Amino acid sequence: MFTGIITDIGRIVGVEQRGDLRLRIGTAYDPASIDLGASIACSGVCLTVVDKGADWFAVDVSAETLSRTAGDWAAGTPLNLERALRVGDELGGHIVTGHVDGIATVLEVAPEGDSRRITFALPQSLGRYVAGKGSITVEGVSLTVNTVRDVEGGVTQFSVNIIPHTAEMTTLGALTPGAPVNIEIDVLARYLGRMEELRDVVTA
Structure with missing residues (x-):
């Protein structure tokens, strides 16, 4: 669950075609605060963190997601990033699921x-x-x-x-x-x- 309040503009710094498309996304987020399995909305798409490094995290994007979303999932593309809402956080926008319609x-x-x-x-x-x-x-x-x-x-x-x-x-x-x-x-x-x-x- 998200609120639609963007907290970082990330950028795709690596793309690897596996069974799904794996993206490495550069970010200013503290890696110590990012858990594997956490949800991060990337330009409105809720994706799961599968790996991380000093200044990046990685997500897998399925063929279904690629077919239903806009944008160029290519190296260099900027992305609006938002961490998942935590209990007690301010609801500054509105309830957002991260499921693109x-x-x-x-x-x-x-x-x-x-x-x-x-x-x-x-x-x-x-x-x-x-x-x-x-x-x-x-x-x-x-x-x-x-x-x-x-x-x-x-x-x-x-x-x-x-x-x-x-x-x-x-x-x-x-x-x-x-x-x-x-x-x-x-x-x-x-x-x-x-x-x-x-x-x-x-x-x-």
């Missing part, structure tokens, strides 16, 4: 005061769970939805505002139009949507 595409990045307004497109099958002033996770970052609208072609567009601090402390500051991003919808919306589907089946 889908991929959105950046449509526009526009200045708005000192901030940036970023507009994304995603399939309406996911867009139905996105609500104005609700929470959403983009590349592991907890954000508030500003606007949301459905457009032709089965697409939902939504926008968020990125303040300078968020742009500096995450990879979102480097986003450009056309970039794919990992999206996790609000977990409450996910369960409410499933309950509604089951209700429709029962009443049909």
Whole structure:
């Protein structure tokens, strides 16, 4: 379980193709504080630590995860990192599971005061769970939805505002139009949507 508050920007420093893809990720985290088997969210993807060194940790990424997530899992790629939530930690963002629901595409990045307004497109099958002033996770970052609208072609567009601090402390500051991003919808919306589907089946 996570909160969507990024605590380090790591970088992939090694890639090895085994049965799964093993990534070695450089980080500022103290290795003594990282347990083997611990969960770390990497740009919104919950991964398990399988090895570690003085300034890195390693994770295995399955073919299933690779097929369902955005980004280039290649050496040099920066990643938003978040350690798993511990009892007593401040819940500064919202409840995030680290299970990516889908991929959105950046449509526009526009200045708005000192901030940036970023507009994304995603399939309406996911867009139905996105609500104005609700929470959403983009590349592991907890954000508030500003606007949301459905457009032709089965697409939902939504926008968020990125303040300078968020742009500096995450990879979102480097986003450009056309970039794919990992999206996790609000977990409450996910369960409410499933309950509604089951209700429709029962009443049909």
